Amino acid sequence: MLEELIIPNKLNKGDTVAIVASSWGGPASFPDKFNYGVKILEQKFGLNVKVMPFATASSEDVYNNPAKRAEDLMSAFKDADVKAIISAIGGDDSIRMLPYIDFNVIKKNPKIYLGYSDSTITHFLCLKAGLRSYYGPSVMAGFAENCQLIPFMQNSIEKSLFNNDVIGVIERNTDGFVIKQHNWGKNELLNVKRELKTVPNVELLNGNADVKGRLIGGCMEVLEFLKDTSLWNKNYFKDAILFIETSEDQPSDSFVKWWLRNYAASGILSNLAGIIVGRPQSEDLEYIEKQKQAIIQVVKNEENLNIPILYNLDFGHTDPQMVVPYGAMAKINVENKTLEILESAVK
Known part of the structure; x- marks a missing residue:
């Protein structure tokens, strides 16, 4: 079962990652916040970022079109140039993609998927397809927070996704933590x-x-x-x-x-x-x-x-x-x- 999951290849600088919005149209609602997260991916990790076509649709369009959200996700898996897929943001609506998912597409095109919160749905899509995925930061709620990456998170991303050594003991976070996010409208x-x-x-x-x-x-x-x-x-x-x-x-x-x-x-x-x-x-x-x-x-x-x-x-x-x-x-x-x-x- 879990021991049989396909393990994706690690990321390298210069790789292309795709961004999907499978639950909520956050990128269109707060474009500067979204673009800030994209910039962090490019500058801190040396990645090329491909924003999938429907990821920047309005919140209304994203809500009304779960099939198009699923199409973006399937297209990102099919794209041989894309080495990882990262969630733009969570929400509460990813489950409505389920009727439109082709699990063979995921299985035949294994790659990293990263996200948390409502991305739990996509993680279980990957599980059903037999693929390991990764519960972690999204573009807007993670990479775009606090005007730069807190070292604890940057180290975890590098150790987990850019390195194929054994991870080992999770060291204590001595950097500190943040509870409340800034007002994204400012x-x-x-x-x-x-x-x-x-x-x-x-x-x-x-x-x-x-x-x-x-x-x-x-x-x-x-x-x-x-x-x-x-x-x-x-x-x-x-x-x-x-x-x-x-x-x-x-x-x-x-x-x-x-x-x-x-x-x-x-x-x-x-x-x-x-x-x-x-x-x-x-x-x-x-x-x-x-x-x-x-x-x-x-x-x-x-x-x-x-x-x-x-x-x-x-x-x-x-x-x-x-x-x-x-x-x-x-x-x-x-x-x-x-x-x-x-x-x-x-x-």
């Missing part, structure tokens, strides 16, 4: 650095033994869209390390609890090797504590599971964020409270 803020806050420690919420497992997961809200579709396969989760995180919408602890109860009822939770949780996009300490307690309530108190749970990792709706390679073998170390990726992300 272009004068594009070159203004935001205050970096001290990164809270990774916490061990449950478990007392190290585990290994392959990485599977995404944004919790978006994973709900996938259930009972042709993309959802419970076998993905057997002996896996589930990575989950919540969006800027800040779903309540009740929703987190209900979603996890669904994983329990469907037999997924008891089959997991462990869980890692991304840092919530919130300054509300009470909100964060309630989310932690919801996770503990379901996994430990209700299901009596002793699987390790690491909380506060740098992925998902936080800035900077690391790249998480789907299907990669990883290890949770409970004493050190670390995640170690035991293989290279690319070949």
Whole structure:
């Protein structure tokens, strides 16, 4: 299953990457923000950027035409000159592309796909096609943030996508992190650095033994869209390390609890090797504590599971964020409270 995924080739300077907007017309709504992210890809990583035709369509056109969004994605996979595909931005609408996807196109043209949030849908499209993809920053919410890349994120991108060495232990983020994004409508803020806050420690919420497992997961809200579709396969989760995180919408602890109860009822939770949780996009300490307690309530108190749970990792709706390679073998170390990726992300 996950161990059989096709692993894409690494990126090199001078390669061409395609940009798709599979969920929301953010590039047309905030063109300067989008172009800033494109510039970072070109200047920081030496990449040639190809913006797919429908990526800059209006938000209304993007919403009304899931088939055209899918066509852009399929065209990017078919294009032999394109070595990677990067999401422009998330949203909440990628699932409507499903009827228009040709999985053989993805399988026969393996390449890197990078994105997070609603891109969870596209990651599961890749999984169904048998291809490893990469949960990480998008053009606008990632590459275009904070007027330059925070070193932690730049290092993760280079180590994960431009290098085929074993990734190893994910080192602690000592750079700091940002909670709130600038107002994207104010272009004068594009070159203004935001205050970096001290990164809270990774916490061990449950478990007392190290585990290994392959990485599977995404944004919790978006994973709900996938259930009972042709993309959802419970076998993905057997002996896996589930990575989950919540969006800027800040779903309540009740929703987190209900979603996890669904994983329990469907037999997924008891089959997991462990869980890692991304840092919530919130300054509300009470909100964060309630989310932690919801996770503990379901996994430990209700299901009596002793699987390790690491909380506060740098992925998902936080800035900077690391790249998480789907299907990669990883290890949770409970004493050190670390995640170690035991293989290279690319070949």
